[in-house]
Amino acid sequence: MxxxxxxxxxxxLIVLSCFxxxxxxxxxxxxxxxxxxNTQAVNISSSKKVKKSKKVQEEKPPxxxxxxxxxxxxxxxxxxxxxxxxxxxxxYNEEAYKTKIAQAWANYFPSISAGLDISRSGNKYSGGGPxxxxxxxxxxxxxIPSVSADMLIFDFGKTKANADMAKRTYEAAQExxxxxxxxxxxxxxxxxxxxxFAQAQVQxxxxxxxxxxLQLDQAWGFYRYGTKPKIDVVxxxxxxGKAKLNLxxxxxxxxxxxxxLSRIMGVPEYTNYELSDQLxxxxxxxxxxxxxxxxxxxxxxxxxxxxxxxxxxxxxxxTRREFxxxxxxxGSYNNGIGHEYDLRSGQVGVGLSYTSFNxxxxxxxxxxxxxxxxxxxxxxxxxxxxxxxNVKKSYMDLETDKEAIVIAKLALDQAKEQYRQVTGRYKxxxxxxxxxxxxxxxxxxxxxxxxxxxxxxxxxAASLEREIGLPLKLKxxxxxxxxxxxx
Numbered sequence: 288m289x290x291x292x293x294x295x296x297x298x299x300l301i302v303l304s305c306f307x308x309x310x311x312x313x314x315x316x317x318x319x320x321x322x323x324x325n326t327q328a329v330n331i332s333s334s335k336k337v338k339k340s341k342k343v344q345e346e347k348p349p350x351x352x353x354x355x356x357x358x359x360x361x362x363x364x365x366x367x368x369x370x371x372x373x374x375x376x377x378x379y380n381e382e383a384y385k386t387k388i389a390q391a392w393a394n395y396f397p398s399i400s401a402g403l404d405i406s407r408s409g410n411k412y413s414g415g416g417p418x419x420x421x422x423x424x425x426x427x428x429x430x431i432p433s434v435s436a437d438m439l440i441f442d443f444g445k446t447k448a449n450a451d452m453a454k455r456t457y458e459a460a461q462e463x464x465x466x467x468x469x470x471x472x473x474x475x476x477x478x479x480x481x482x483x484f485a486q487a488q489v490q491x492x493x494x495x496x497x498x499x500x501l502q503l504d505q506a507w508g509f510y511r512y513g514t515k516p517k518i519d520v521v522x523x524x525x526x527x528g529k530a531k532l533n534l535x536x537x538x539x540x541x542x543x544x545x546x547x548l549s550r551i552m553g554v555p556e557y558t559n560y561e562l563s564d565q566l567x568x569x570x571x572x573x574x575x576x577x578x579x580x581x582x583x584x585x586x587x588x589x590x591x592x593x594x595x596x597x598x599x600x601x602x603x604x605x606t607r608r609e610f611x612x613x614x615x616x617x618g619s620y621n622n623g624i625g626h627e628y629d630l631r632s633g634q635v636g637v638g639l640s641y642t643s644f645n646x647x648x649x650x651x652x653x654x655x656x657x658x659x660x661x662x663x664x665x666x667x668x669x670x671x672x673x674x675x676x677n678v679k680k681s682y683m684d685l686e687t688d689k690e691a692i693v694i695a696k697l698a699l700d701q702a703k704e705q706y707r708q709v710t711g712r713y714k715x716x717x718x719x720x721x722x723x724x725x726x727x728x729x730x731x732x733x734x735x736x737x738x739x740x741x742x743x744x745x746x747x748a749a750s751l752e753r754e755i756g757l758p759l760k761l762k763x764x765x766x767x768x769x770x771x772x773x774x
């Protein structure tokens with residue numbers, strides 16, 4: 288009898304050891320399978336992003352207003368990728384979805400439970416002698432430790448379908464991170480170009496203030512000699528005052544634009560920096576057809592919609608397989624300690640089970656999963672249409688903005704020549720203040736229009752890059768040779 292109990296104990300321990308060994312091997316196999324199915328580039332990129340994000344959280348941005356910096360566009364983009372909290376949040380959201388893959392495969396990992404029952408029992412009785420016997424009490428303590436385990440062997444693909452769905456959702460989260468970075472790069476470029484435009488605007492109004500100050504001095508000189516009326520002096524004073532007001536407003540616009548760029552870079556309190564570039568006209572080596580085709584291949588938003596549709600398909604597959612039973616093995620072992628509890632038992636077996644099977648509920652859950660899959664397919668098609676429209680529109684806008692720059696440059700040259708002539712006429716005493724003001728306003732507006740055309744072109748190019756999902760290649764070709772003297 289003791290030998291039989293001992294054998295049962297050995298068998299139970301062997302079964303539990305097999306559970307643990309198989310679970311570890313299954314976990315390794317699932318991990319290998321998952322890493323094998325993912326591309327190497329995605330894995331390397333994801334790990335680098337997570338390591339970089341954790342490092343950034345440990346190290347604060349190295350910028351303080353006591354230190355002056357000069358940023359290029361690339362510097363601003365790198366700062367945003369390193370310090371913008373939206374990117375960090377997206378990366379950790381991606382990691383959260385990654386854990387759900389292992390959670391799905393965990394169904395094949397054994398479930399182990401253990402317990403300990405402690406009991407105390409006793410009774411009293413008196414002896415049966417002629418003179419009576421004292422009361423006697425018997426107390427028994429018992430301990431029954433137990434351990435049991437069960438592990439799923441096969442569930443007809445339900446776990447695999449859930450793991451595949453989790454994997455597609457994780458891949459969609461990866462594309463969402465890329466789309467977040469794509470959007471932030473676009474926002475960086477827009478804010479960067481807005482600062483360049485605001486700087487140019489400040490320069491225009493500073494030149495205007497200087498010009499109006501000279502005109503006021505000339506008007507006073509003509510008035511003292513009696514060659515011009517007092518109205519010219521009043522007009523010059525009004526023009527100078529308005530130019531100074533415009534300059535104050537332009538400087539405020541520049542400060543706000545710098546705060547906006549700092550916020551997107553993830554260093555909102557840092558404003559002691561300058562930008563190393565100026566608004567330029569760059570031609571890009573891409574056709575409309577290539578732009579649309581490239582967007583279909585690499586645009587993160589579109590790939591994310593495809594992954595979401597695949598996840599919905601896997602969910603439909605998993606829901607359909609809920610009709611299938613589960614096959615698993617189980618084992619347990621008990622070892623009682625105590626006078627009345629000295630017993631040992633163990634068991635091992637294979638079982639087939641349904642978990643709360645309800646035909647109507649299962650049928651409706653399949654219908655729901657099918658509807659969600661069709662919805663995901665419709666959203667994918669809608670995203671594809673939106674990408675096509677946005678790429679095509681941005682490309683056409685870029686071509687229009689390029690032509691607008693050429694026209695604005697021509698108008699600027701004409702306005703500059705007109706202003707030179709009216710200024711000369713006024714200095715010679717043959718022009719009046721109204722003619723001079725009209726010439727000055729025309730030249731001022733022409734300069735601002737040209738800078739605004741340059742701003743529109745660069746922001747539209749950034750928008751096209753965002754819609755495509757990749758930076759544009761530059762052409763080695765020049766449309767306009769622009770110098771400071773031209774402006």
